[in-house]
Amino acid sequence: MSGQEKSWKELMFAAVSPKPSTDFLTGDWKTFTPVYDKEKCVGCLQCAMLCPEGAIIWNAAAGKVEFNFNYCKGCGICANECRVKVISMSMPDKEE
Amino acid sequence: MTTSTPISQDEWKFTAKDAALRPDLFFSGHRACAGCGPATVLRLIMKATRGPTIVTQATGCMEIVSSIYPYTSWGLPWLHTAFENVAANASGIEAAVKAMQKRGKIKQEHIDVIALAGDGGTYDIGFQALSGALERGHDFLFILYDNEGYMNTGIQRSGATPTGASTTTTPAGTVQPGKLEKKKPLTDIVLAHDIEYVATATPYYWKDLMIKVRKGLEIKGPAFLHIFAPCPRGWRTEPAKTMEYSKLSVDTCIFPLWEVVNGKRALSTPSKIFQLSPQKAKPITDYFEGQGRFRHLFKPENKQLLDQLQEATNKQWQKLLKQCETP
Ligand code: SF4
Ligand code: SF4
Numbered sequence: 097m098s099g100q101e102k103s104w105k106e107l108m109f110a111a112v113s114p115k116p117s118t119d120f121l122t123g124d125w126k127t128f129t130p131v132y133d134k135e136k137c138v139g140c141l142q143c144a145m146l147c148p149e150g151a152i153i154w155n156a157a158a159g160k161v162e163f164n165f166n167y168c169k170g171c172g173i174c175a176n177e178c179r180v181k182v183i184s185m186s187m188p189d190k191e192e
Numbered sequence: 193m194t195t196s197t198p199i200s201q202d203e204w205k206f207t208a209k210d211a212a213l214r215p216d217l218f219f220s221g222h223r224a225c226a227g228c229g230p231a232t233v234l235r236l237i238m239k240a241t242r243g244p245t246i247v248t249q250a251t252g253c254m255e256i257v258s259s260i261y262p263y264t265s266w267g268l269p270w271l272h273t274a275f276e277n278v279a280a281n282a283s284g285i286e287a288a289v290k291a292m293q294k295r296g297k298i299k300q301e302h303i304d305v306i307a308l309a310g311d312g313g314t315y316d317i318g319f320q321a322l323s324g325a326l327e328r329g330h331d332f333l334f335i336l337y338d339n340e341g342y343m344n345t346g347i348q349r350s351g352a353t354p355t356g357a358s359t360t361t362t363p364a365g366t367v368q369p370g371k372l373e374k375k376k377p378l379t380d381i382v383l384a385h386d387i388e389y390v391a392t393a394t395p396y397y398w399k400d401l402m403i404k405v406r407k408g409l410e411i412k413g414p415a416f417l418h419i420f421a422p423c424p425r426g427w428r429t430e431p432a433k434t435m436e437y438s439k440l441s442v443d444t445c446i447f448p449l450w451e452v453v454n455g456k457r458a459l460s461t462p463s464k465i466f467q468l469s470p471q472k473a474k475p476i477t478d479y480f481e482g483q484g485r486f487r488h489l490f491k492p493e494n495k496q497l498l499d500q501l502q503e504a505t506n507k508q509w510q511k512l513l514k515q516c517e518t519p
Contacts, residue, residue, distance in 0.1 A: 110271065113264035117221035120263050125226060141208035145398045146435050148231035150220045154212040167220035171227035171424075172432030185432070 126170025128185035136182040143174035214239045217267035223257040227431025229421035230254050230337045232395045240405035245304040250278035250313035253344035275317040279325035282307035282332045304409045305332040312342050315351035326385040326414045333408040333415045339423035347426045351376040357485045364488040382416045389415035391451035396438035397462045420447045428484020440479040445509040457516050476502050
């Protein structure tokens, strides 16, 4: 090591990660994209509670959920768990 | 042993909307696989915290995916530690908080301490530190997220891997049908330490999970929560079905939900149904179906093992029912 000696009191406490992971967008991981029939959503929030990404947001004013595609990884959990089956997973390019 | 008053479920009432509006202290942008069960578990745990909280986490997949430099997915003080000693770390944090409170350096009345570890860091490598911390009676909540194997390092067996599961160190083939040994009865071992609060949970029943996290935090002294968290990568399941397997684990009585408060064990609502009407419980094959790690069990030569596993599950369930009657 170098000749510059530091006492333990001068060292950093621990390695610190300086940025929140919200700066790292995982939305481009997905193959399938959830699409839903907003009119039919009953606002039960089952999808929002079970999404591993926190990519489903509650819009209190509209009484509906909304997707945040910046983080959605397209796992399909929301489509599988929706109580009224209004979410489906689609391949965006093929749809158009 | 420390004493405390039991907390009833209605002391912390909330709706799905309240829960959805609580901030996500486990941030989006983490690097977990699509459809990761433990990632949902961490979101739910963090939504259930009650105020200033310090989290310490053992090495494991959820530690890796949430702390890839220079990013962090933690919206609260978080400290990584080795596989072996997360409970020792939590003990030190709790003792330091107490000492600083005594000297007036910390004004807050409660600072909750959560220790997080996977099944490797709990069942196997971190076990002695856990047992020590429980015996010393530190006021902290230990949360185990159990995905039944060392998934992060390449799906090796752990003490939590169930009988019959194929992993890279217990591959199913002509020699053996997956893991031969039983899953370690960890919660029973933890219970034997005579601590105030022990419970099991799984993310499909998210409200039950959040209430149990909160109870564990509110109770004085050590609390332990065993969360069953399906892993699509390690279990070879479809990512979309993660929560379906979480539900099926309860519906087949493979992972019953219960809690022990002050020495009294009681089934939680999702499992109580099967006590009242046992015919509603599903056969374990419903849960095994579609899981790549159990695929070989459906071959004719493994029929006997499959029957044995069903029998073992029934026996386990009957034992649990008895434990709920007579503490
Ligand atoms: S597809 Fe998966 S990641 Fe995307 S919103 Fe649905 S549950 Fe969340
Ligand atoms: S689960 Fe379905 S109905 Fe419920 S909030 Fe989500 S989209 Fe709407």
